[in-house]
Amino acid sequence: MSKQAAVLTLTDLNTAQPCCPPIAQQRIPAETAAMLAPAFKALGDPVRLRLMSMIASAPDGEMCVCDLTPAFQLSGPTISHHLKTLREAGLVDSDRRGTWVYYRARPGIMRQLAALLTIDARSAL
Amino acid sequence: MSKQAAVLTLTDLNTAQPCCPPIAQQRIPAETAAMLAPAFKALGDPVRLRLMSMIASAPDGEMCVCDLTPAFQLSGPTISHHLKTLREAGLVDSDRRGTWVYYRARPGIMRQLAALLTIDARSAL
DNA sequence: GGACTGTCTTGACGTCCGTCGAATCAAACA
DNA sequence: TGTTTGATTCGACGGACGTCAAGACAGTCC
Numbered sequence: 001m002s003k004q005a006a007v008l009t010l011t012d013l014n015t016a017q018p019c020c021p022p023i024a025q026q027r028i029p030a031e032t033a034a035m036l037a038p039a040f041k042a043l044g045d046p047v048r049l050r051l052m053s054m055i056a057s058a059p060d061g062e063m064c065v066c067d068l069t070p071a072f073q074l075s076g077p078t079i080s081h082h083l084k085t086l087r088e089a090g091l092v093d094s095d096r097r098g099t100w101v102y103y104r105a106r107p108g109i110m111r112q113l114a115a116l117l118t119i120d121a122r123s124a125l
Numbered sequence: 126m127s128k129q130a131a132v133l134t135l136t137d138l139n140t141a142q143p144c145c146p147p148i149a150q151q152r153i154p155a156e157t158a159a160m161l162a163p164a165f166k167a168l169g170d171p172v173r174l175r176l177m178s179m180i181a182s183a184p185d186g187e188m189c190v191c192d193l194t195p196a197f198q199l200s201g202p203t204i205s206h207h208l209k210t211l212r213e214a215g216l217v218d219s220d221r222r223g224t225w226v227y228y229r230a231r232p233g234i235m236r237q238l239a240a241l242l243t244i245d246a247r248s249a250l
Numbered sequence: 251g252g253a254c255t256g257t258c259t260t261g262a263c264g265t266c267c268g269t270c271g272a273a274t275c276a277a278a279c280a
Numbered sequence: 281t282g283t284t285t286g287a288t289t290c291g292a293c294g295g296a297c298g299t300c301a302a303g304a305c306a307g308t309c310c
């Protein structure tokens with residue numbers, strides 16, 4: 001299926017402007033849902049959520065795999081697999097420098113997701 | 126259920142105050158990650174994301190399953206299954222009134238998740 | 251070049267997930 | 281009471297996911 005108007009991927013969304021109105025404000029179209037769901041899915045695993053938090057909260061904005069791995073009781077390949085998932089979901093970027101590989105967050109994407117979940121103040125609790 | 130330091134579930138989080146600082150501000154503890162990941166996981170399916178959006182954006186705050194189902198090319202049981210997943214993730218509440226079952230969003234939870242993904246303005250793009 | 255260290259890929263295994271049809275439950279109505 | 285309509289549960293199937301051990305690859309240092 002060659003699709004012109006090609007399917008947008010999350011990687012295209014690392015911008016400052018929100019791509020879409022909050023889901024509580026207007027029904028999300030099927031195509032948009034298909035584009036955004038993988039990002040939430042990637043965050044839907046405790047290990048990846050912690051990885052994402054460690055990377056995003058790193059003082060200098062990036063973290064070495066060698067510092068990430070020891071924080072979990074999991075094998076190296078497993079951590080690497082989770083990082084790949086986060087990368088393919090567009091949530092992080094990786095960057096090899098010498099022996100080590102560094103990961104950094106893509107704040108634009110996180111902002112997109114946060115904006116999507118935003119709710120008006122008027123809807124009480 | 127008597128909750129000593131019991132494992133918190135998302136259902137306990139439908140409050141106005143954020144439960145935790147943004148993940149980009151401070152490392153999320155393993156227990157917190159385990160508590161929050163299921164909510165992201167539930168949003169990690171295109172069908173459920175659309176269901177959530179339809180429910181959350183409904184003018185009167187709730188939607189009948191009978192109006193939800195025809196919007197998808199999926200069987201009734203499948204939609205019911207997805208709604209159950211959203212319910213168990215603490216994202217929606219259901220409520221039977223006569224013949225029909227209505228679902229409504231739990232805005233407190235959505236706010237928690239949005240707050241979690243918030244990023245400082247200073248982190249450029 | 252050769253050995254070593256750190257990371258990723260591959261292949262495999264068991265489990266979980268999305269989907270459906272059939273059966274069941276709940277409420278309304280004849 | 282029996283029937284009808286709406287929603288959920290059950291059982292099953294194929295595919296995707298999380299994990300690991302083993303191997304491959306990239307850089308560094310001797």
